[in-house]
Amino acid sequence: MSIIKKLALVIVSLSLVAVSSVSSAKPFSPKKPIELIIPAGQGGGADEIARLVQGVIEKNDYASKPVIPINKKGGSGGEAMTYVKKKAGDEHTLIITLNNVLTTPVNQPELGIDFFNDFTPLARLITDTFLVWIATEGKNTQGVETFDDFIALAKGNGLVMGGTGSMSEDELLLGMMRGQFGFDAKYVPYDGGGAVAKGLVGGESDFTLNNPSEQMGFYQSGDSKALVMMTPERNPAFPEVPSSYELGYPDLEYYMMRAFMAPAGVDAEVEKYYTGLLHTVYHDDEFQTFNIDDGKLMSWLEGFGLKDFLAIEYAKHGEIIKNFD
């Protein structure tokens, strides 16, 4: 190879570098399909929202590349979080959160997940809350009309509570209520919120802490009723159910967050792109209508607000877990 040829090669490669550095300053847009990791099984609440987001993006062409939801349900979210941690710097991976992203790093230290440094939080779209449910014809809860009736009954008798198991939100909540109200219950785990709701109406459990959409069908048919909603205000989807603040139990407040995160180490441009994409989805009419009808709270949060929120929730969950054992 002659010197001139070598020189030419150097010039060409230098100019290529220059071009690529110019292009990286341009706004980011995805170059291949975007993987959306769901740290839960198919058919659950997180899965539902992930597929709704995917559907809204696809229907309206909000993104130039398709979104592919992938369920990694193993280890209470451990499998999904390990996967995303390994994808540090990857610009085409997102993860939707359940609250298990707050508990699993604490419960399973052997996974080596650092919640604050292994992920890039993008935005919170929705919060979901919980209610205390009993069956209308529950054989052990006859005569219970209010939440206070329920506490009085639960204190004396070992009631059976159906839940989604595996240190999930409702088991943590039971731990929280045990501390606040001094009653305990026998906790029976099921596969997912739907099965929990069915176990209640089918007479196997005495009460549950389902979120609104899981009990909606039985609530509308009158087979189950809610005693309290764990929020400061009533929810328009359940107008007659009192909030915990009204009943004088402001400590009984709990949320499940539906937020999205990218792996650690992505560029600011990438972060900006996905946050913008989620913002577009958030303001989509269909997305809004669906979630409001389903009793969910639309609660957009990004940037420092989101980081603060996550820090508070992480600490709160750590506290609950500590009191649990």
Added chain:
Amino acid sequence: MDVFILLLEGIFVSFEPLNLGLLVFGCLIGLFVGAMPGLGSVNGVAILIPITFIIPPTAAIIFLAAVYYGAMYGGAISSVMLGIPGASTAVATVFDGRPLAVKGEAMTALTAAAVGSFVGGTVSVILFTLFAPPLAEVALRFNAPETFALMVMAFATFVGLGGDDVPKTIFSILIGLALSTIGLDLITGKPRLIFFNIPGFLHGINFLVLAIGIYGIGEMLWTLEETKGKVQMSKLSVNMKEVGRAFGALKKTIMAMNIGSFLGFFVGILPAAGATPASLMSYGITKQLSKNSKEFGSGVPAGVVAPECANNSASTGSMLPMLTLGIPGSPTTAILLGGMILWGLTPGPLLFTQEPEFVWGLIGSLYIANFFTLVLNIALIPAFLMVLRIPFAILAPVIFVLCVTGGYAPTQSLHDVWLMLLFGFAGYILRKLDYPVAPAVLSIVLGPLAEKALRQSLILSDGSMGIFFDMAEKPIAAIIMYIAIVLLIMPAFGPLYRKFFKKAQTT
């Protein structure tokens, strides 16, 4: 009768041009998805959900139900033609479907699968039409102790699966059970048996990985060794005589059809079970009750009809708790349920009265989808048979590629591909040593269901096994449990009984 008017209206709904077009299209996609190893109805429906946002809910459910349905038929095709289960629901179809194809009776196997599917699908949709509300009540009362009793019954039928060598069968069952405990402790949520801290074990051993390994890779190795690559399939001509023979063989499968249809439907309506356990249980029970149970596994049409009948029946059945209780009866209905919520419907006891067009349109479409897939499958048999004319030297690498993609597809992890290869070799060695492998495959499916139900029951009863035998409080659980014990003892006493009987005859 009210029901018939509603049903007629439902059938009219599914004859609307958009709905009918989607039904046909859905069946075709389902056939393909079902026939591709690793892609099953779960993946098919999950992938297609976003498309359904642009069409009305009734059209959407008809489309997705057709995919679900078509996949039940399609799974049999690769099970019979390639010996790789096309979907988890078609694993039991391999047991007898593959030997039939090897014997040169692929035509019979495919006809049996198509007709069996049709019968199962039709019986179940009739049951669905007539008895939906009372059956929903049964599903509601079927809780943890009842589920566990049913699982014990299923295991009891498996003991008879491996032939007369009961210890080897039990060994195989235990291997399957041990593998099924890997992953996540179902009750505490803690990881367990995560070998060498490999994250891939966190999601447990996917049942399809084991099935594809054993039946796809293992079978291929076995065939290669047996034939040195010179596999010659005989008698592949399709003529009226063959067709007549294929249909003639179905006469002996009436019992399998009955068991498959009713058992499949019943297992389908129970929460969280679905078509895979239904097809496996149906195979086990049909074999147990059959007069020539020894021939099962060597290629009998009843062994194809039983699981195929049951998986279609169960897939219809599993829509019942989905619609009436809002709980999924199978993994696929779990996704359909998500879809229903996204379309703005609230599954639950009121759905039948609030959304009659949706519910009855779906039920009506099932009748038509059934008929359509039957015709399609019978018509396509000559095309499927072409696969067998491909020389094995070409077919073997194709099977290998399909196995690898099939192992990769469900979880998108390479870890599972390595595991599948490992199981392939293990299956080959077990086969050389004359161990039955089917019981291992069965127990890895039912293991987690049984474990969960057992532990839930014991939490409820504070650790007392009495909860399974309490005639006064839980009669359903107790009755099933007693039947299970009888079934369990039968194979042990069978040989003794025969011995005694023969002696009595000779003297």
